[in-house]
Amino acid sequence: MTEQMNITPATGKLGILTPGLGAVSSTFIAGVIAARKGLTAPIGSLTQMAHIRLGGREENRNPLIREFVPLAELDDLVFGGWDPISPNALEAARTCGVLEEKDLAPLSAELEGIVPMDAVFDQRWVKRLDGVRVKNIASKWEQAEALIADIEHFRIENNCDRLVMVWCGSTEAYQEASEVHDTVAAFEAGLHANDENISPSQIYVYAALMSDVPFANGAPNLSTDLPCMIELSATRGVPIVGKDFKTGQTWMKTLLAPGIKARMLGLRGWYSTNILGNRDGEVLDDPENFKTKEMSKLGVLDAILQPESYPDLYGNIDHVVRINYYPPRGDNKEGWDNIDIFGWLGYPMQIKVDFLCRDSILAAPIVLDLALFMDLAHRAGQSGVQEWLSFYLKAPQSTTDAGPEHDLFIQQTKLKNTLREWMGEQPVTHSEAG
Numbered sequence: 001m002t003e004q005m006n007i008t009p010a011t012g013k014l015g016i017l018t019p020g021l022g023a024v025s026s027t028f029i030a031g032v033i034a035a036r037k038g039l040t041a042p043i044g045s046l047t048q049m050a051h052i053r054l055g056g057r058e059e060n061r062n063p064l065i066r067e068f069v070p071l072a073e074l075d076d077l078v079f080g081g082w083d084p085i086s087p088n089a090l091e092a093a094r095t096c097g098v099l100e101e102k103d104l105a106p107l108s109a110e111l112e113g114i115v116p117m118d119a120v121f122d123q124r125w126v127k128r129l130d131g132v133r134v135k136n137i138a139s140k141w142e143q144a145e146a147l148i149a150d151i152e153h154f155r156i157e158n159n160c161d162r163l164v165m166v167w168c169g170s171t172e173a174y175q176e177a178s179e180v181h182d183t184v185a186a187f188e189a190g191l192h193a194n195d196e197n198i199s200p201s202q203i204y205v206y207a208a209l210m211s212d213v214p215f216a217n218g219a220p221n222l223s224t225d226l227p228c229m230i231e232l233s234a235t236r237g238v239p240i241v242g243k244d245f246k247t248g249q250t251w252m253k254t255l256l257a258p259g260i261k262a263r264m265l266g267l268r269g270w271y272s273t274n275i276l277g278n279r280d281g282e283v284l285d286d287p288e289n290f291k292t293k294e295m296s297k298l299g300v301l302d303a304i305l306q307p308e309s310y311p312d313l314y315g316n317i318d319h320v321v322r323i324n325y326y327p328p329r330g331d332n333k334e335g336w337d338n339i340d341i342f343g344w345l346g347y348p349m350q351i352k353v354d355f356l357c358r359d360s361i362l363a364a365p366i367v368l369d370l371a372l373f374m375d376l377a378h379r380a381g382q383s384g385v386q387e388w389l390s391f392y393l394k395a396p397q398s399t400t401d402a403g404p405e406h407d408l409f410i411q412q413t414k415l416k417n418t419l420r421e422w423m424g425e426q427p428v429t430h431s432e433a434g
């Protein structure tokens with residue numbers, strides 16, 4: 001037995017703040033309220049539905065994760081956030097059209113009561129959106145101060161013991177990190193100087209960390225993965241994690257690629273294309289915003305297949321990712337993958353995947369799990385990048401030079417073993433002895 005970590009109990013209310021009250025966050029909130037009312041099970045959520053094996057298989061110890069680790073209860077969650085367009089969670093849910101009226105009806109009063117605060121928003125980063133509920137403050141330093149005041153106000157108003165923030169806002173235009181992102185001091189000077197390289201999402205991260213609120217980034221833009229934010233999360237003792245929810249096509253990719261590699265089959269090419277018609281699709285129709293997403297999606301294959309170790313199998317891969325905005329499809333995305341593999345004597349084969357998924361239905365439980373696990377990590381005294389939550393992310397942050405782990409099954413093992421270790425249980429190795 002390893003020693004159990006000292007974890008503060010999850011007493012009182014946990015506020016979940018989402019910058020961005022669009023398709024993902026309104027679907028997430030609606031699902032939690034529906035589950036609370038007993039109208040549905042929280043399908044897709046590990047924190048609510050998964051069991052975890054403890055000890056050897058013969059010991060038959062297999063509790064639910066939520067009974068094994070001290071997580072906040074669904075009944076203790078309070079929701080809030082910021083959005084430059086949506087007037088409340090009900091209108092946001094209606095606009096995005098993910099859930100049907102019959103499912104929204106029993107939740108409508110509660111959803112209507114969730115009114116986002118005015119956003120820190122700048123159209124330069126999301127050209128396709130016209131913000132109306134926006135803070136009328138020009139100075140980036142004062143925008144950060146206003147967000148910090150919002151957070152404090154929300155905390156008091158809703159009698160929250162603790163808060164977490166999950167970015168569910170639009171994907172911002174592509175950028176590389178610059179000098180202003182090097183250190184906290186440089187970033188703060190940049191806020192004062194209105195540095196053009198500081199995007200709104202970065203101001204939210206800064207405000208969250210200065211308020212001791214853990215931050216998870218569900219979009220692919222730069223925010224928690226900047227050196228200044230990593231430094232700030234360490235000095236404030238607050239967990240961060242990013243980036244980009246692993247939902248449709250990349251989830252499939254990180255399921256299939258490890259399988260191809262496990263059998264030592266070769267890969268010649270992987271062509272992925274998507275059609276989607278929601279607001280996210282509209283934002284991603286702009287080349288600058290698409291580039292941010294593309295970079296996040298392209299990384300996974302190399303990390304899983306390790307072409308440097310397997311040049312004969314994976315040394316020459318054409319990997320292409322496309323996203324096409326197609327309004328009739330709404331949130332019900334269609335993702336096609338054409339995978340060219342080869343086997344014995346080099347003979348070619350093809351795998352075709354046509355995934356008719358629902359983006360926000362897949363993303364919503366991820367928001368819940370990230371929020372609950374980030375709160376757990378904070379109570380367990382953790383700070384900095386929470387690599388054990390890579391399971392949920394397309395482009396996970398890594399704390400080592402080895403880079404992130406993308407294989408879904410290794411990520412799942414890492415997540416569960418981290419929980420086991422924190423609770424004083426042995427990690428499960430799946431070896432002949434274990």
Ligand SMILES: NC(=O)c1ccc[n+]([C@@H]2O[C@H](COP(=O)([O-])OP(=O)(O)OC[C@H]3O[C@@H](n4cnc5c(N)ncnc54)[C@H](O)[C@@H]3O)[C@@H](O)[C@H]2O)c1
Pocket residue numbers: 019020021022023024025082083084085086096119120121122126129167168169170171172200201218219220244245246247248278279280283359360362363
């Ligand atoms: N749905 C998925 O499967 C999935 C997967 C991975 C990543 N994501 C990312 O999650 C994010 C949310 O996706 P969605 O489908 O809900 O998109 P959405 O367009 O429905 O919602 C995003 C919301 O963010 C708001 N917003 C934009 N800038 C903001 C700012 N500065 N401050 C506060 N709010 C702001 C918009 O007004 C909009 O209401 C996107 O960045 C998307 O790329 C989604």
